[in-house]
Structures are given as structure tokens and as C-alpha cells.
Amino acid sequence: MNAISPEVAVAIAIAVVVALSLFGRKRQPKERTFKCSRCSAVSAHTPRTIEAWRAGKTKFFCNSCHGQWLRSQPQQPRPDYSSRAGKSGCLGVMALFIALPVLAVSAWWVYA
Numbered sequence: 507m508n509a510i511s512p513e514v515a516v517a518i519a520i521a522v523v524v525a526l527s528l529f530g531r532k533r534q535p536k537e538r539t540f541k542c543s544r545c546s547a548v549s550a551h552t553p554r555t556i557e558a559w560r561a562g563k564t565k566f567f568c569n570s571c572h573g574q575w576l577r578s579q580p581q582q583p584r585p586d587y588s589s590r591a592g593k594s595g596c597l598g599v600m601a602l603f604i605a606l607p608v609l610a611v612s613a614w615w616v617y618a
């Protein structure tokens with residue numbers, strides 16, 4: 507069995523990357539803009555409307571109408587991931603600060 511030559515390996519790698527980028531690409535609306543179903547303003551698609559388009563929605567709302575719609579909705583308790591991430595990041599740093607001396611001492615203990 508012959509080993510794969512580097513050129514073939516590189517070609518295969520490129521083919522895989524190209525195939526992944528072709529098939530893995532998310533669908534996008536053909537039009538870059540949409541007409542707001544509420545105020546009829548023509549707006550550019552945003553990640554939010556593209557997500558709605560992918561979900562099969564045919565009606566889109568511009569950002570200001572979406573904001574108004576959001577405000578008209580009853581407030582739902584939404585987990586605040588940003589503050590939680592900040593806390594856990596802080597905890598992670600603290601854990602690191604605690605773990606480092608412990609590791610250093612235990613390493614010294616084992617190898618001394």
C-alpha cells in the first residue's frame with residue numbers, strides 16, 4: 507500500500523474544505539432587502555429576519571417595528587446569559603488563582 511503523497515493529501519484537504527463550505531453554507535434569502543409587513547418600509551435583511559426566513563416566515567418586520575412588537579409583548583423572564591458568563595469567567599479566573607499555587611505546591615511535594 508502506497509502512502510498518500512503530500513500533494514494528494516493537500517488536494518484532498520482542499521476538496522474537503524471546499525465541499526464543507528459549499529454544503530455547510532446556510533441558506534440565505536435571494537433578496538437582500540424586504541418590505542416590512544407593518545410599515546411597508548424597505549429594509550435590508552438582518553440576521554434576525556434571515557433566521558425568520560429560514561424558519562419559513564414570509565412576513566418580515568423592520569427593526570423599529572420589531573422593537574415595537576417586542577415592547578408590546580408581555581415581558582418574559584429571560585435568562586441573562588451575559589451576566590452569568592461574566593460571573594463564571596470571574597469564577598474561572600479565581601479558580602485558576604487558587605489552583606495554581608495548589609498545583610505548584612503539590613508538584614513540589616511530589617518531586618522534591
Ligand SMILES: [Zn+2]
Pocket residue numbers: 542543544545546547567568569570571572
Ligand atoms: Zn416596519
